[in-house]
Amino acid sequence: MSNSLQDRQSGASFSAAGSSLAEGKPCGKTLVFPADQPLLTDGGGRISPLTIGYETFGELNAERSNAILLCHALTGDQYAAGVHPVTGKPGWWEAMVGPGKPFDTDRYFLICSNVVGGCMGTTGPASVNAATGKPYGLDFPVVTIRDMVRAQAMLIDHLGIDTLFCVAGGSMGGMQVLQWAASYPDRVFSAMPIATAAKHSAQNIGFNEVGRQAVMADPDWRGGRYHDFGVRPEKGLAVARMSAHITYLSEAALQRKFGRKLQDRSAPTFSFDADFQIENYLRYQGVAFVERFDANSYLFVTRACDYFDLAADYGGSLALAFKDTKTRFCVVSFTSDWLYPTSDSRAIVHALNAGGASVSFVEIESDKGHDAFLLHEEMFFATTRGFLESAATARGLKGKGA
């Protein structure tokens, strides 16, 4: 492996923090794979040149054995921690990543890259197609979760890391974790698929389709060529986000936070203003989202999730995907997550057991819905710490300061 790694490294160009992309978005580290190192996609597409935007946190140890790959969810990005350069807000896993936190940056070297098809530095539909000199738009190949993982593996090769100590992520990130464990079992020492599923359900696909249709129904979408016209389908994308956002929360959380409370008024206005706080909240979420996300990217990443069915790649048997794996797994679900319910996680656990894998499974009691994995949940933190600690011992990783 080391030889091919060298080849890849010598061919890839690397730019340090502070560089920016064609679409003008600020980003941290980027890595460009030239034309002779294309990403060949499951759908028969070819992405070249391929740029990967990524961030790292903490230090890689001398043995290169303490690297953890964090896989982001649908609309996440490489900014798992620290201040997000576009929104100015904390990273999406700020609760989990940092000094002394469960993903302890004093101890582990954390890598997080923007998925292929995304819009925060990695090549996606908003990137310029070298063949036309214009943004790809719908000419971008439809990518899969496995394509995302392939691109991540190219990055990990470039960083000179043979085996990842852990691959962790929630939701779509959890799908990538499962795909990593199935595609590269020898390169994944431990894996944490969180609030996720081994395949998208009809309900999942249905919600995604609503979002895509909202984008496509916006006249400013212009068949995906909105970049050429200097417009953006902001309304459609905002509606997509609003409907998706509801699926990330639980009924109990919505009730507790908003109930039927009115927004800055004492009585209904008998109009279609945002009378209710929940309406105002969702509108805000929609508007905030379009500031940072590309509408076509939303189509592509939701599609990647829909196509995900890990068992299908192994003759319909999920257990075969993990047969004789040495990877240590910790599967986590949350009680009030109805988007990726505990039954989805349990199916993964059953397959891992049938494959003889080392697996822990914890269902965390939370009323915060699917988004619970991004929030402060003590039991989830304790689980992550315990799991990583035992994996670190098994891997022979020295403790902090040792």
Add this chain to the structure above:
Amino acid sequence: MNAAQQKPRVDLQVIAQMVTHGARVLDVGCGDGQLLQLLAQQRGVDGRGVELSQRGVNECVAKGLSVIQGDADADLIDYPDDGFDYVILSQTLQATRQPREALENMLRIGRRAIVSFPNFGHWRVRAQLAFRGRMPVTGNLAYSWHDTPNIHLCTIRDFVELVEQLGAHIERGVALDRAGAPIRVNAPWWVWNMMGEQAVFLLARDVPASRSAQRKTEPA
């Protein structure tokens, strides 16, 4: 399932002595992971657990143990044949819905099974029923009849009979008296069944060649 019990259980030490070094072990009903930790420390096992209570599971995983939420009735069926050297059911058999199926699954998944259970044939149990006319409540069976999770209680003799029906072989059996001390190996079965407050059995799927070394006494 037994997460609520505070004191270290005597039977755990007996079980640990039955497990070989470095074995692959599945502990069904592992509670807060006490036995798995003991086995890891004393026997260096590759241990996994199944536990019904979420609290127990969470405690185990936070301790670094590989444990999943589930139970003997619903989840053993998903484990492949011969996946483990030992499958342990410690003080849990009496709480399963289908003890016979649980035992069959254990002997399918593991080369050996270890089962510990409270003996309903103990003289105190018999005495409470016989002389007081009340459902027994003892140190090992601390629940009232209406709130007990123990729905399939048996005596040592009952258990031995079930093992024979399953065609399995008892490699070792230990009955522990009220103080937790093992009862003499050469005592007759009726003494075990009367004086043993709990019992621990090491079962093998088939009859080994060296059976002559084992007890041949029939249950009284």
